[in-house]
Amino acid sequence: MRCPYCGADNTQVKDSRPTEDSAAIRRRRVCGDCGGRFTTFERVQLRELWVLKRSGRRVPFDRDKLMRSVEVALRKRPVDPERVERMVSGIVRQLESRGEQDIPAEEIGLLVMEALKGLDDVAYVRFASVYRDFREAKDFKTFLGELDGDPQGREKAAAGQDG
Incomplete structure (x- = not known):
């Protein structure tokens, strides 16, 4: 493993332990050249x-890109990082267990939206605004109508009409 600070490949593992959900191994490492300390995670890839x-x-x-996009949606939200990690791991497991190697980006977006909906409403709306490419305030109004269970909001969103 290369050191992220100096690029040397003279690093040693100082401590290894499973993550809380046992989906990965967390390794603390130290660089023999510059003394830099960093953490790596080892995960199963099906x-x-x-x-x-x-x-x-x-x-x-x-x-990591999936995790970053979820973290952007969750920025400044009171959600435990372990729950976020479990959510992302669950999405990855769903994708891997499908049996398909090629996955449309839209399907990944839908899985993320569904997971965020159960985790945090604000993050769900933030992610949806980017994923569905909201352009105007009325796009938010229509979407929030869907979220509140407003049948007219749902019908207008499905038909692509203004709210």
């Missing part, structure tokens, strides 16, 4: 996944 973008491009699935 298969190599690829994301099919809306543009038609095919890119490797990046768990």
Whole structure:
């Protein structure tokens, strides 16, 4: 493992332990050259996944990118980081267990939205505003109508009408 500070590959593991949900091994490392300390995580990868973008491009699935987008939606929200980690791990397990190597980006977005809906309403709306590409305040109003169970909001959103 290369040191993130100096780039040397002379690093040693000082401590290893499973994460709370036992989905990964957390390793504390120290660089023999510069003395820098850092943490790595080792996870099981069942298969190599690829994301099919809306543009038609095919890119490797990046768990860290998924985590970053969830963290952006959850910024300044009172959600335990362990719950976020479990949520992202659950989404990755769902994707890996599908049996398909290529996964449309839209399906990943829907899984994230569904998971965020159960975790934090504000993060759910934040993520949806980017995922559904809200352009105006009325887009939020229509979406919030759906969230509140307003049948007219749901019908208008499905038809793509203004709220």
